[in-house]
Amino acid sequence: MSEGRAGAVAFALVLLTSSPTFADPASVTWHPAKPRTGDVAWVHVKNVTEAATVEGSVDGRPLTFFPYGGGHAALFGIDLDAKPGSYAWRVGVVEKGQEPQTAQGALRVQRRQFSVERLSLPKGMVDLDPETERRANDESKRLATVYRLITPERLWRGKFTKPVGMVGEGTGFGARRVINGQPRSPHGGSDYSAPRGTPVVAANGGRVALVADFFFPGRLVIVDHGLGLYTLYFHLDTIVVAEAQRVERGQPLGTVGATGRATGPHLHFGAQMRAARVDPATLLGLGFLD
Incomplete structure (x- = not known):
């Protein structure tokens, strides 16, 4: 730095x-x-x-x-x-x-330079039929509605922690993706590759804002940390929390999977701050939260 x-x-x-x-x-x-x-x-x-x-x-x-x-x-x-x-x-x-x-x-x-990633996926996961496209659009709107809700109190305490242990890193935050030769939306989180069934834990304290099974993110958990800050956990295999449940830092949320649009088992870890897509790694580096 x-x-x-x-x-x-x-x-x-x-x-x-x-x-x-x-x-x-x-x-x-x-x-x-x-x-x-x-x-x-x-x-x-x-x-x-x-x-x-x-x-x-x-x-x-x-x-x-x-x-x-x-x-x-x-x-x-x-x-x-x-x-x-x-x-x-x-x-x-x-x-x-x-x-x-x-x-x-x-x-x-300042401008940040993002990587470019080229992926090959089954045609049905990229070129959606009308019914699937409507589903994906409705799910995107539901996510946007969640991110617009601002809990007026701070629910996190101390540093944020990685939601998975020692694992490999996949697609990075902000990567410009080209899928089957077609430019797509940038990658809004960081991917961590890990075996299916690897525990996924809450990065910090908060309240579970959403548990769902969506087309692109698969089985997911979203944690509201208060004051407009959310963390996102996508492509889960299993989920062990419920909506509105309070969770603490390090508490299990579920396990790594390959649900939704995924090329293999991994965790997509994301963060939103008042609906802005932000790099979850910057949360992990906020030392002032001690």
Whole structure:
């Protein structure tokens, strides 16, 4: 990781008043300073109390803050197809008995280079008949509905962990796929190859938002971690949890399989942050969650 990627950029908030009776102004720090498409970035607001009201947005999309590290923090997901460039952000703080403070700036998103993968699959798994196409479209809409639901509380604690043990890595996040010679949608997660029946566990605490058997992802579990963050577990062979069930980090969800459109046993592990498709590896690397 380069210094630019690992670094942070900080801003001081300014008071919306000239009164001299306030404590040190709050500060805003973004990590990393130069995120890439597909990353989960996070912002830390310091020199504020846990009782403070903190709100903000990036490119008009709301940030949901939670108490952290003597201040407040929020996650921001950058979709894998987001355009590189500057994204305007704003953060506001209100402390009881004090005047509001605000800061604004630009988050500079860098272009990320994704690999290209060429696959050969049975024709019936690529060129869908009308009935199967309707099914797949309906299932896609159902997934989108799940990702739009924002649980207002943080359900995860501590670091995120890999959902499978020591296994091989398959198709990477964001890979541009060419299936039977036809360009298809980019790969929205990371694939981990493992023998059928290998245990799959929750990457962190949350609530099971969906258990289903869909055409493309096969048997699946989606875990809601709160504040718009979800993790996805596709192509499962067996499932041992139910919808609305609370799960903890490392708790079994099911086992690796090859259901849905799959070339062999593997786990497709994905993440969504407020409907942005983000690299689950960036969740695993968020050390601030300790």
